[in-house]
Amino acid sequence: MAGDATKTISKETLWGGGQSPFSVSYGKMMMWYFLVSDALTFGGLLTAYGFVRHGAEVPWPVGEQAFEALPFLHGHFPLVYVALMTFILIVSSVTMVLAVEAGHRNNKKGVVKWLGLTIIGGFFFVGSQAWEWSHFIHGSGGAFQLATAVTVTDAEGGVHTLNAGDRVFMDAEFGHLMEEYVEGNPDIILDGTTINSVGAHAHEATLDYLTLNKYVIGRTAIEGAEMAKLWNARSDQFVFGANLQVSEYAEHQDYAGFFFFITGFHGFHVFSGVVINIIVFTMVVRGVFERRGHYEMVEKIGLYWHFVDLVWVFVFTFFYLV
Amino acid sequence: MERDDLIVNDSYSLNAHHSEEAGVKIRKKIIFVTVLLTAITVFEVFLGVYIKRNSDFWTLTKWVFIILTLLKAGYIVMSFMHLGEERKNLRNVILIPYFIFIGYLIFIALTEGTAHLDMFESVH
Numbered sequence: 172m173a174g175d176a177t178k179t180i181s182k183e184t185l186w187g188g189g190q191s192p193f194s195v196s197y198g199k200m201m202m203w204y205f206l207v208s209d210a211l212t213f214g215g216l217l218t219a220y221g222f223v224r225h226g227a228e229v230p231w232p233v234g235e236q237a238f239e240a241l242p243f244l245h246g247h248f249p250l251v252y253v254a255l256m257t258f259i260l261i262v263s264s265v266t267m268v269l270a271v272e273a274g275h276r277n278n279k280k281g282v283v284k285w286l287g288l289t290i291i292g293g294f295f296f297v298g299s300q301a302w303e304w305s306h307f308i309h310g311s312g313g314a315f316q317l318a319t320a321v322t323v324t325d326a327e328g329g330v331h332t333l334n335a336g337d338r339v340f341m342d343a344e345f346g347h348l349m350e351e352y353v354e355g356n357p358d359i360i361l362d363g364t365t366i367n368s369v370g371a372h373a374h375e376a377t378l379d380y381l382t383l384n385k386y387v388i389g390r391t392a393i394e395g396a397e398m399a400k401l402w403n404a405r406s407d408q409f410v411f412g413a414n415l416q417v418s419e420y421a422e423h424q425d426y427a428g429f430f431f432f433i434t435g436f437h438g439f440h441v442f443s444g445v446v447i448n449i450i451v452f453t454m455v456v457r458g459v460f461e462r463r464g465h466y467e468m469v470e471k472i473g474l475y476w477h478f479v480d481l482v483w484v485f486v487f488t489f490f491y492l493v
Numbered sequence: 494m495e496r497d498d499l500i501v502n503d504s505y506s507l508n509a510h511h512s513e514e515a516g517v518k519i520r521k522k523i524i525f526v527t528v529l530l531t532a533i534t535v536f537e538v539f540l541g542v543y544i545k546r547n548s549d550f551w552t553l554t555k556w557v558f559i560i561l562t563l564l565k566a567g568y569i570v571m572s573f574m575h576l577g578e579e580r581k582n583l584r585n586v587i588l589i590p591y592f593i594f595i596g597y598l599i600f601i602a603l604t605e606g607t608a609h610l611d612m613f614e615s616v617h
Binding site for chain 1: 512538
């Protein structure tokens with residue numbers, strides 16, 4: 172809220188020195204300047220992503236197919252989790268703007284309530300991002316590369332010709348045991364298309380289907396004898412989940428790299444925002460701003476918090492949707 | 494130097510107090526913006542799920558995403574961050590340099606990226 176900014180003041184008085192031509196305090200103006208520079212940083216990151224993506228020679232993963240998991244649930248929920256994260260951040264932005272509004276009425280109880288809820292929302296978001304990172308790193312089943320060229324037919328009769336080196340994707344249950352097998356865990360026994368985990372946590376999984384083009388256009392499941400053809404043509408090259416060297420999502424490593432950097436940098440902003448909010452929250456509780464006569468500090472950290480929400484709106488569109 | 498955030502009743506933004514009645518009106522607007530932002534996000538997800546990338550409408554959908562994103566961003570900046578209520582000088586100082594820089598950056602990066610792909614395809 173602007174206060175003096177709504178008053179009409181002649182140009183001569185505004186720019187004649189002795190007062191802020193913008194009718195804002197030093198702190199608030201500097202917060203805006205910081206946000207402009209930070210927005211350029213994020214703008215640069217997203218533009219770099221666009222640069223690499225426009226120049227990529229291999230298919231780029233589709234957001235709806237790469238991000239379709241929900242915690243505790245099986246099945247496909249394209250982008251639902253990311254939309255939920257967006258919603259959490261929007262709600263925490265709303266509670267922040269309500270805290271600022273309460274501050275303008277010098278209502279300490281209101282500020283405590285809404286700023287407190289904002290902090291909780293921030294923790295929820297950081298927690299959600301931790302789960303998403305964990306899921307992205309672990310992957311959903313992994314893939315193997317073919318040792319030889321194979322031609323398979325899917326259930327609808329479509330014919331797919333694959334070359335040596337092409338990736339074929341396993342389902343999550345089988346793939347996770349396979350990952351341990353590849354790592355050389357002696358308790359995992361592979362027998363044809365059945366994999367067994369012996370010992371204390373005995374567990375068995377059967378390969379029911381293999382997926383082609385799991386993260387790009389044209390995802391197809393291959394079952395039965397055709398699936399066995401693919402499975403038997405596998406090489407010893409496997410990839411599970413994502414790290415800084417390889418990822419199952421794309422042959423282009425920059426996809427995972429940008430995921431880690433952009434969402435990580437944003438998550439770090441959210442985390443520092445939560446810390447700053449907690450500091451100001453304790454100042455509000457101790458009555459610092461009540462004695463000062465105004466709650467402009469809440470407004471300033473509010474600007475930062477809304478900025479974090481703003482960045483996420485763009486990340487959501489350009490990393491996940493488009 | 495005197496800290497200007499400690500001066501009370503000066504002519505800056507610090508006297509931005511409003512009454513209880515004005516508060517009710519402001520809160521109504523906040524709720525409106527919240528519902529709008531949520532509705533746009535839900536709509537975007539539906540669009541993303543139901544319109545596939547090989548569809549004829551995908552290019553149009555992409556532009557719809559970008560326009561809706563700018564709409565959301567506008568509401569966040571102008572309403573939640575109160576930039577719409579600040580003096581025009583401040584608004585211009587923040588927005589104009591940003592759009593010049595980022596507009597140029599987007600133009601040059603996407604042009605270079607596309608050129609890289611064209612070059613790759615002409616070699617292979």
